[in-house]
Amino acid sequence: MSFVKHEPRNADEKRMWAYMTSVQQFTHKMVSQATGVSVNKRQNYIAHLKEHGYVRRLGRKANQLFFTAHADLDIPEFNGKRRTTIEGKYWSAMRSLGTFSAQDIAAIFVSDVDDITMESIENYIEILLKGDFLRRVGHRQNGSPASRYRLVNNTGPLPPLQRRAEVIIDQNKEQVVYVNGVAL
Numbered sequence: 001m002s003f004v005k006h007e008p009r010n011a012d013e014k015r016m017w018a019y020m021t022s023v024q025q026f027t028h029k030m031v032s033q034a035t036g037v038s039v040n041k042r043q044n045y046i047a048h049l050k051e052h053g054y055v056r057r058l059g060r061k062a063n064q065l066f067f068t069a070h071a072d073l074d075i076p077e078f079n080g081k082r083r084t085t086i087e088g089k090y091w092s093a094m095r096s097l098g099t100f101s102a103q104d105i106a107a108i109f110v111s112d113v114d115d116i117t118m119e120s121i122e123n124y125i126e127i128l129l130k131g132d133f134l135r136r137v138g139h140r141q142n143g144s145p146a147s148r149y150r151l152v153n154n155t156g157p158l159p160p161l162q163r164r165a166e167v168i169i170d171q172n173k174e175q176v177v178y179v180n181g182v183a184l
Contacts, residue, residue, distance in 0.1 A: 006054045006069075012037045013045055020055065020069040027064045086115055090124050091159035099137060099150045125149060127162045 008014040015035040020026055032042055046067065049055040058066040093108045094100060102121045109116040128134040129149075138148040166180035 006049070012041055016042065016045055017069075020049075020067075024070065025058055025066045025068050027066055029064065085159065086120060087124055087159040087161060089116075090121060092157070094128075094134075094149075094151050095154055095157075097151075099148060101148050128160060131160055131162075133160055 006017060008017045012035070016031055016037055019031060019034045023030070028042060028046065031037070031046070032039065035042075037045075046055065049069070050057065050067070055067045055069045058068055060066070089109065090105055093105050097104060102118060102125060105121050106116060106118055125134065129136070131153075133151065133153045133155075134149045135152045136147055137150045166178075167176055168178040169175070170177050
């Protein structure tokens with residue numbers, strides 16, 4: 001198992017980092033119990049590590065957030081749920097087909113009629129096109145078959161997701177002045 005190289009800045013951070021890299025997954029409570037570091041220092045340090053990509057959130061279990069410092073860790077109990085979402089189903093089909101149309105994806109899920117719609121497939125394809133995961137390899141023209149796509153950025157089993165960011169817009173200047181988590 002590998003983890004990202006990180007140099008802690010003081011003794012408390014060294015103790016916390018040593019613990020985080022010695023276990024597969026951890027919670028805030030586990031770090032606190034193992035190291036005895038104050039709540040404030042622990043929260044700030046984990047936030048710093050998340051912000052800089054040294055740790056990543058795995059998911060929530062029993063009302064606690066779990067994290068890992070291991071770059072290649074794939075824990076099925078957290079990731080299995082993501083793979084069974086609508087996006088996860090579409091992504092798995094796209095990964096196995098390589099080149100496909102929206103109709104090809106729909107044909108795979110004929111038994112899941114309640115959850116799967118052409119509109120949701122086409123919306124997810126548009127999201128993946130924006131994120132450079134797919135390339136259009138054939139265009140729909142009058143009477144011709146539907147557009148075809150090729151998966152060009154297969155990053156792994158978990159589906160790419162679109163999230164909405166909090167932004168503040170100055171309507172007088174027609175300018176974005178704040179994006180949550182991004183310095184402008």
